[in-house]
Amino acid sequence: MISNKNIIAYINGSYVKLEKAKISILDLGFTNSEMIYDTFRTFNKKVFFLKEHLERLVLSSKYTGINLNLSIKSIKKIIENLLKKNLKFLNKNEDLWCFMRFTRSNSVVIEMRKLNFSNYAPFYKEGLRLHVPKLRRIPPKYLNPQYKNSSSYFTLSLAREEIWKFDRTANAILLDENKNINEGNGFNIFFIKNNKVLTPKSQYVLPGVTREKVIQISKKLNLKVIEKNIKLEDMKKYDECFVTATGWGICSVKSINRKIFYNRNKTKKIQERYSKLVGINIVNQYLNFLNVRK
Numbered sequence: 001m002i003s004n005k006n007i008i009a010y011i012n013g014s015y016v017k018l019e020k021a022k023i024s025i026l027d028l029g030f031t032n033s034e035m036i037y038d039t040f041r042t043f044n045k046k047v048f049f050l051k052e053h054l055e056r057l058v059l060s061s062k063y064t065g066i067n068l069n070l071s072i073k074s075i076k077k078i079i080e081n082l083l084k085k086n087l088k089f090l091n092k093n094e095d096l097w098c099f100m101r102f103t104r105s106n107s108v109v110i111e112m113r114k115l116n117f118s119n120y121a122p123f124y125k126e127g128l129r130l131h132v133p134k135l136r137r138i139p140p141k142y143l144n145p146q147y148k149n150s151s152s153y154f155t156l157s158l159a160r161e162e163i164w165k166f167d168r169t170a171n172a173i174l175l176d177e178n179k180n181i182n183e184g185n186g187f188n189i190f191f192i193k194n195n196k197v198l199t200p201k202s203q204y205v206l207p208g209v210t211r212e213k214v215i216q217i218s219k220k221l222n223l224k225v226i227e228k229n230i231k232l233e234d235m236k237k238y239d240e241c242f243v244t245a246t247g248w249g250i251c252s253v254k255s256i257n258r259k260i261f262y263n264r265n266k267t268k269k270i271q272e273r274y275s276k277l278v279g280i281n282i283v284n285q286y287l288n289f290l291n292v293r294k
């Protein structure tokens, strides 16, 4: 089992043990979900794509009016300090997942914990099974999905709960108000047909950093990337499907409702290129934790 004992977090100016870290119950982040955040991970104990995650954090701050109250330089310094304190607690194959959270009550929480690869490992082996819940994604005119805020997450987790009521090992892929495939509880989605890679338009989803990397890699592999509205019935045309996120990596999808995706060939090529980019075989890293107790 992965242990976060001894891991240090940054809370409002202090470095404290993760398990002892606390904020006030009056904090608006807690009472009203008025919180923005972003996350990144280490690959083989090195930080990747921090610039992209910080850029998105700044946009989330502008959109919500929740101040960061720290300069980007200071945030980077805190991350550097936390890495110095925490990397030494990692075992072989382990990596850190870092969360930067900012609330309307001006709380700043920057914490890292070990990425729990065992949560995802079975899906790397079997492929992820997705179902479409009744609940739809909040339309962008009411809550813009392009920025990371806690409220936006709530519909996504309710959708996942809807699926977990009848299938605890599957997950949710939501539709938007126009019945287009949107995104899941913390991941973007892609489909492949021949040399085409298709994904929902960025204005309707969180433009994931992993999503962007996959788009760049696909182009380098001479695959044609198409961002478009994708209907549920379009799925029968597609051969492969995968999801992307900092935590999920690039994970093959086995099925959506009753549609089964039999092929993983091009997804594997994309996973290989991504692995090269981050200097670690991501599929093996997840699979290493297949039989590790959660």
Ligand SMILES: Cc1ncc(COP(=O)(O)O)c(C=O)c1O
Binding pocket: 156, 183, 184, 185, 186, 187, 188, 205, 206, 207, 208, 209, 210, 211, 244, 245, 246, 247
């Ligand atoms: C709703 C949503 N979509 C997509 C993603 C994937 O984004 P990224 O690749 O930047 O982690 C996330 C990540 O947390 C998410 O919360």
